[in-house]
Amino acid sequence: ETGxxxxxxxxxxxxxxxxxxxxxxxxxxxxxxxxKQSAKKPLELMFVYSLEERVxxxxxxxxxxxxxxNSSHLFLHLHTLQPEDSALYLCASSQDWTGxxxxxxxxxxxxxxxVL
Amino acid sequence: AQSVTQLDSxxxxxxxxxxxxxxxYSSSVSVxxxxxxxxxxxxxxxxxxxxxxxTLVKGINGFEAEFNKSQTSFHLRKPSVHISDTAEYFCAVxxxxxxxxxxxxxxxxxLVRP
Numbered sequence: 606e607t608g609x610x611x612x613x614x615x616x617x618x619x620x621x622x623x624x625x626x627x628x629x630x631x632x633x634x635x636x637x638x639x640x641k642q643s644a645k646k647p648l649e650l651m652f653v654y655s656l657e658e659r660v661x662x663x664x665x666x667x668x669x670x671x672x673x674x675n676s677s678h679l680f681l682h683l684h685t686l687q688p689e690d691s692a693l694y695l696c697a698s699s700q701d702w703t704g705x706x707x708x709x710x711x712x713x714x715x716x717x718x719x720v721l
Numbered sequence: 722a723q724s725v726t727q728l729d730s731x732x733x734x735x736x737x738x739x740x741x742x743x744x745x746y747s748s749s750v751s752v753x754x755x756x757x758x759x760x761x762x763x764x765x766x767x768x769x770x771x772x773x774x775x776t777l778v779k780g781i782n783g784f785e786a787e788f789n790k791s792q793t794s795f796h797l798r799k800p801s802v803h804i805s806d807t808a809e810y811f812c813a814v815x816x817x818x819x820x821x822x823x824x825x826x827x828x829x830x831x832l833v834r835p
Contacts, residue, residue: 648825712764
């Protein structure tokens with residue numbers, strides 16, 4: 606595997622289900638990100654992790670719970686979602702997380718989530 | 722705060738014709754600028770970026786963009802498109818004081834017809 610991989614690629618769940626999205630980066634990076642891409646809306650940054658520590662939480666509802674057990678893996682745990690949470694969830698990684706120095710973000714293919 | 726506007730949600734063009742995808746932004750601080758491309762069922766791929774220096778930047782697949790600070794624009798151009806350029810294109814900015822934050826436009830779908 607190379608780059609950033611995400612599993613599953615597609616997920617359908619009911620509002621009472623609990624599921625998890627997985628992201629793995631094979632680039633030796635130290636920072637990982639979750640984005641939400643809804644239809645007709647710009648990509649929204651949800652969470653940022655740097656060296657397994659959460660450094661950004663963009664007012665995301667608590668029904669989304671991220672976990673970063675190590676610098677290569679990032680999870681997004683989902684529970685009691687709403688139909689409006691249906692979207693493409695993209696994971697990205699970058700070499701480091703810094704304030705002013707540019708670090709290119711590399712994106713995975715995404716998980717297409719449908720909440721019924 | 723920053724915002725990015727891509728006025729054209731879809732741009733149809735014939736193969737081998739030139740194309741320009743428009744992007745305007747607003748920001749109270751200096752920003753880096755980017756164009757990403759998303760092919761069907763794939764993630765985002767960086768097409769080109771402006772960090773500093775020459776305002777005309779060249780990217781992959783023959784694309785280029787020009788940063789115009791006075792007009793706060795970063796339009797993407799290609800002199801001759803191919804069918805394989807059909808994809809969604811996203812303009813994004815990140816503030817220089819928190820460069821990990823990517824703020825995206827809503828995207829422009831480029832549809833290249835034979």
